[in-house]
Amino acid sequence: MAKLKNWIIHNPDLAFAILLAVCVYSYFAITNDLFFTHRTSYAIMERFAVLGLVGLALTLCIIAGEIDLSIGSNAALAAVIVVRFTDSLGAGTAALIAMAVATVVGLIQGYFIAYLRIRAIVLTVGTLMLLRGVALFAAEEKTVMLTDFTVPDFISEKMFVYFSPASLLVIGVFVIVGLFMNYTRYGREIYAIGGARKEALASGIDLKRPMIIVFAISGFCAGLGGVIIGLRSGTAQALGLQYLLLAGTVAAFIGGVSILGGRGGVIGAAIGTLTVNFLNTGLVFNVTPAFMVQLYLGVLLMVVIIFQTGSQIFDTYQRRQQILGDVDRMRDELLARKREVEI
Amino acid sequence: YAQKKGSIVSFNGPAGEAYIGRFIKGIKGTAELKGFDIKVYENQFNQAEQDQQVQQVLAAGVLPDVFIWWPSDATAGLGSLRALHKTGVPVLKINQLPNEADKKYIFGYAGPDDRLRARNAGYMMREAAAAKKAAGGTSFNVIALSYPHSYGGYGLSINAFKDAIAGSDLKIIGDVDEGFGQANGYKGAAKLIASVKDQGIDFVYGMDDAILTGGIKALEEAGYKMGTDVIAVGTVCNGDKQLIEEGKQFGTTLQSPLHEGQLAIKLVEEYLETGKLANYINFTPNPSVTKETIETTALKGYDGKLYGISELCSGAW
């Protein structure tokens, strides 16, 4: 119990994210008897397969103190590529090509960001458009589409009640990235450049490596997400998937990552995405009009921000109390000594 | 819970889109009237999201008697369509003409005919051109304000329009595809004008009235007198009624979302009763509307009521 309390105190953001997730889930589970079912869970996991990846990518970026606006465009590009080449080269090869392209795109962005010492947002706001253009070019400005649908059927086939090959793959990615972030020096470097860029550089970290890694991962996630979407629906639009950026960002922040960088983690990303999916699915079940969905997401974010701001203020208050407490502890005996001398 | 006459689930874009807003009113109203249970699922017009949504709705495990399905794009929606079809529930496709790929998954189509409305627009412009010629006009240059070329409807519209004006004096000298809606219509037109104005602009064809409305603003700003210097023809009547009344827009071809919705329900009813449709493809009528006919145009809805132009049209009417 004390342990739990301690844990909560040490990562309040994550704790709050979990609380939020539980609340949203149970709300719908109670109000809508269709919600708490295996199928629904399955549907949620299917959504997770894509949004989760984006949420993960953006979480990493934010941990590194950056943000990748180009993620949606990158995913769209990957989707177009995979759909275009599946018929000719087979899904496997096509998927590999698509993901390779997306990853390399991310990698190059990472390199430039580190080399130019600019904020990612500055560069990616440009690449966001650039990659759309490329995607349009790759799709010849048409909606590309598969002729053979065996692959789509396979990747969204139900497994172990809740899962599909797609969602299992994504969960795998989560696990690997999670291990990477927590148990390798490269992961720590990413936390470092996010937590305090100047200090990290002064302590001899070469900005290029972590930056390239982060954006390569981000690109990879975008690519994989695009591939899954493309193959699942069997079609792809160069101008599609714009919503991924916002949805992913929302997920990341609801997952409790701190914009200041250096804090947050993979679990948060997962929780955040799930929360968004719970909300989304639940609202769909209640046949909510589209704009209401946006409104609720807005409310959710507001709750998060009010909590975060609140906890910041509380934190400073806490620190102050700590100082005062320490003082009071030392006070009596030191003052006593002082009195002695004066007498 | 289909205790009533039957239950319908409709997937379509957001009511935030003026046109779809009317469409939803249409299906809801008529379904109500005919005693159907209807659920309308909106999605931000975005296929990937609709696919997810279909997933979720199916996950609920409660199936209706019919699906009404409006893909965000003629071809992109195939994934959703197949998912719907797998449930064994019959699917009626809306608004986007069926293509080879999805014919085998749907029992019919209800909605507009992009080609028909474009063709009618073409014919109207022909008339106008003829009149102008009779009045001694000599130049007949047309600029087209198009949907994005990456959008399915573009090909259908532009080709039908070209067919319609083929053999007349009209000739297309420019085509810009800035995007949907008034803002893009304006931006696109402004640039196009700059590039072709010294060839002379006499006619403007808007793939829908929203785009055209923007275009007309751009032309006016460029100093053209609409209706005299330049004759504008649009379609869909999702633009600005007043432009037609003022004669700034020569005409449009009515395409009523309300009507489209009602037609959909009618077909569902027909299918549920007879197990099939009299005809597979069912178009909403596209009467042409001009300044003269604007007040008199009216259509009998499938609910038997007679609707005037302002109920039929979307946009600023």
Add this chain to the structure above:
Amino acid sequence: MTPLLKLSSVKRSYGAIHALKGVDFEILPGEVMGLVGENGAGKSTLVKVISGFDNGFTGDYELNGAPVRFSHPGKAEQAGIAIAQQELSLIPTMSVAENIFMAGHNVPTFANKQSLIKKSRPYLEEVGLEAIDPSVGVDRLSVGEQHLVEVARLIAHDPQVLILDEPTAALGESDSIRILNMVKRLSERGKSIIYVSHRMDEIFKITDRITVLRDGESQEPRAASTLDVNSLVELMLGFELGNMFPEREPLGETASLMNIRDLWPDGLLESVNFDVHPGEILGLAGQLGSGSGEILAAIAGARKTRSGALEYGGESFLPKNPKQAIDKGIAYCSEDRKHDGLFLGRPIRENVSAPSLGSISKMGVMSHKAEASLATDIAEKFTVDVNRLGQDAGVLSGGNQQKVALGKWLSINPKIILVNEPTRGVDVGARAEIYQKLRALAADGAAIVIASTDIQEISNLPDRVITFYRGMQIGEIGLADMTAANILKQITDPFNETNL
């Protein structure tokens, strides 16, 4: 003996500024080489070049006789050159252990927190931090402890050459001593150490040889034994420096300008009371953690307090934020100019006018002429190069930055000037100027209160000293018996528990 590391005619410029104009530098195995020079002499630039943080230089660089050029710090680190830079380089969001194993070849590729903690312990003991828990975030440590962690990280690289750029600048007496002992031990183990500092006493305590930089040019390294403070200062400045502290003669009795009543800033054990007189320089003496700095901050509205009031100008109040204090004519320089003393990315001119935008503008519209003239005469008063007023404050070296950080307050012509660590990381030359300036301001009738951990400074500049020990106000020392010894006694051992 062949030098372990040798640079010859190294040049480095930043656009127009020539930081290094042909520097020769060498260090022998196992020697402690002092690197001294005025602010802006190029010390930091030089050590950045040596440690691979800056490879935009021209000239030759030899390690063990072989020419090298490090494209980035990692390379230098692998070659056995490790540096603790002038600015702290710890990641506050991460634990001590993680910080020690941040970059370099000694960092394990795969490791969980536990193993890092285990690995880090010996190095922490080495620097005398065995008490702290390696798993806590460094932001929970005191500044002194943080610098020691920095050194621990340095040692963890097990380098051949260690570079310490002003490691003690921010430290109190006791922590400084820890570091110096550290350096001694390492050199006994045959490590070469480059030690950059402005503290003469340290330099002579620990260095074998001393290299002097004077605006970007180096001089022959001298054996420390052949030099004394004056000759070294002369080398640094190029001219003899008399007593750097201005003369003090006893002030007549004056009505107090401000009375601090029961002021209890966070971090102090009890509330404090004292008066401030116009025309005097009052010194608050105390080591790090004695609370002297906190008192200044509290008076300036920059720190929370439990209670207290300022009786000043006929009213009794307590500023809630700096603005209120400024409006009352109270100026405050914190000890960390980079954090809240300067707008590094903005021109010096704007830095100077920042506190007094009102005075250079009519109805919210500012006159750039007025600003320029304001900036110029402040710059002249503080001998900042007037032609550099248009440049970003960030390109100035420590000393000049401090002058700007201080000088900007003249623009509100303040009645009370509070300065925490007036000359931290500032060279003797600039120091003398700053002292003169403060004295002159006092002479003009302002009341100056400085808090300092530098014993030399605190015993020679003020007219009156109030001493503090671990958050308690201890005593007051008048001009008569103001000696370093007296002050030291009161701020290190007021209750004569240890017998020095």
Add this chain to the structure above:
Amino acid sequence: MNTDIAVGQTAPNTPGWLARLVDRYSWLVVILVALFLVTFFYGMVTAPNFLTLFNFKTIIRDAALVGIMAVGLTFVTLSGNFFLLSMKETAALAIIAFATAMSQGYGFELAFLFTMAVAVIAGGLQGILIGLGGNPIVVTLGAAGLFFGVASWWSDNLVVSFRRPHGAEWLGSGSFLGLPNITVAFIIIAVVAELVLRYTNFGRQVYLIGANRAAGKATGHENFSMAIKTCIIASACSAFVAIAFSAQVSSAHVNYFSSSFGSSGDMTILVIATVMVAGNSIMGGFGSSLRSSLGAVFISTVDNMMVLHGFNSGPRVLAVGLMIVFSIIVFALVRRGSRVQE
């Protein structure tokens, strides 16, 4: 960290001015810029009808709406409060407010004031949260959702239209000295904004707080009020854009500013790109609203050129994206060469 490009790379026998340029910025930049200028001017001269007064007007007018928003956003960015992701949703809310008021028949003035009031509240709320230390991205992302939701609900998703003649026509379709009034408004706003930033205390505070928040506080300039002020300015600018647009088409709809297709892409993103493209520092403290205005003109120039060359939206998105990335890189290199990086 010093990441400055070493001097002395200047090759011999280069003319003095070039040498000085290279000395300041390095070869890379000089070459890139030269490259850019060449292609740009090539495009200009080969584009039919590009170099006409009419087309020039078209370009400015095309830049106007995004430009106005960008100028507004610049204040937020310069003051170190990143940017608002709610620009287009604020506009959506504002346009509904305006059109509703107009259609209810309160003339232009009242409708204008009403809309501005709405904008001020919208901006102020975000400003307060940001000023309290809320993360701008989250705050404005959430606000975006709320505003859009409210606007949709308010307008019941219908097109709100008001008939001509109405008091707003002069703004929407009037013109002054042959320039559309919207263009005039853009120019005025751009100039005023720049003057404010350069010659007023407020402007200076924007820069100072943006450059170093702590030092700002220490010298008596709090970010709390600054965040509120700048957010209000930004959303007032979006509101103005909304009003101008609504005045032009005499109607309003929540979706007018979220056209997801076409080269215009997402309005908010385009606005942010506009602020970034001209080299304003995202961290605040460096840049100017003039840069943003020019950025808007630059983007619309490229786009315009492409249209005149007869490209359709696909290649145009590509070109615009390419140009943005390109100029961002160049600016980054230039700043590396000339300024210290903290």
